Amino acid sequence: MPSILDIPELSLSGSTGGLVRLPPGVDAPVTPRVRQLIDTAEFRRLASISQLGLVGLIYPGARHTRFEHSLGVYNVAIEYLRQLAGDERFAAVVGPEDAELLLVASLLHDLGHWPFCHAIEDMGLPGVPEHEMFANSFLLEGEVADTLRDDWGVQPRDVLAMLSGKPSDRTGRLLRSILSGPIDVDKVDYLMRDSLHSGVPYGQNFDRSRLIGSLCVNEAGDGLAITDKGKTAAEMMVFARYVMFSEVYWHHAVRSATAMLQRAFFLTRANLDLDALFRTDEAPFVAMMNEAAGDGPAAELLGGLFGPSRRLYKRLAQYSYFEDPQLYGRLARRPYAWLARCAEEFAAVSSKALSRVVAPHEVLFDAPPAELEVEFNVEVCFPKQGVYRALGDISPMVRTLAREQFDDYVKRVRIFVHPSLAGPMRELRSLPVLLAEAIDRVG
């Protein structure tokens, strides 16, 4: 019977040729058909899109690209498959063709990403597609589609379905859980890689080989699970993600830069050709936004991010769920347009209080988006007892993070102001009153 271990990308690992070296010193196998895919214009585009976007303004080493990450995810997928090939229940339903589809999907999972994608997607504006859907245009036509059909014998639609669909069959759900779930191949790579390049230890502090060595199939046979020997590694991975959000992705200065970009996008969106913008890479993306901004207010915001001098807005106040649940509740998960109106009203009431002009774009409100990051639903198998338990049921740490909504703790509500306003506005005794007045005005 053909085994998934015989597919070229799995059998080739360990040989000396056809390898690409990835930080931190890992070799990923590059077979001729993998090379065909990664040399296409669609895939090369990812080499000019940074993985963490504006994070590079705060952590200077964080300049790695979606290209590097995609190869990293593909390599993790190989490690997962090699482990799972030894699991009888996995091998019974996942054949070599399914495994090849998974490899291709892991390599291409970020094809629809555009520069600063998370910041723009989080705004939830009408007309902005999800990047998984935007991948359609790159996957269904052009060089990638041809290579998939000709060199892999894979239908582009099947890759798309695996990346963005909700599979109805068991094998589809099992493969999908490897790509998207609490211990998916994407998270295993990005936590380590983002942490490595940012220069912080948090995302690297889980035992990746122990986790991979414990992978198995869940009780229903339609999802990834771990055996009890991987429990600690899985707990630490969940915790690593929490800390990476707190220290990197939602670091206050990263959020200042993100809020600046979001407002600039909001102000210029009517003048932007979104389809062209999202198809391009970072340098032309910024150029297109600059052009759309002209000499309007967005130009100042963009200048502080991408101009010769770095000029980030300053934090005036911040409110987490535990510090001020009431105010947090009023501002978190609200539509972006509503938040922008609040900021404009706050600029107006502050103008009066300070007796000086505070321009609407000089105040930014940043708040957690509607979509939650929670991903804890993984089963742990106890082979000796023959039982499966949810990780949250056997780990107080994971249970707490799930119950308390880690989004509420790592994603704060923040108010940023133009640097020239930070001093005078911090002196304002009536800040909470002004803030309440601004929110009440918007209703």
Ligand SMILES: Nc1nc2c(ncn2[C@H]2C[C@H](O)[C@@H](COP(=O)(O)OP(=O)(O)OP(=O)(O)O)O2)c(=O)[nH]1
């Ligand atoms: N999920 C998420 N990732 C962020 C955020 N800010 C920066 N990132 C970085 C961390 C990773 O390098 C990368 C994860 O995004 P992807 O689009 O690759 O995956 P996805 O949205 O499925 O992330 P997830 O698995 O849900 O964490 O983006 C954010 O606000 N949310």
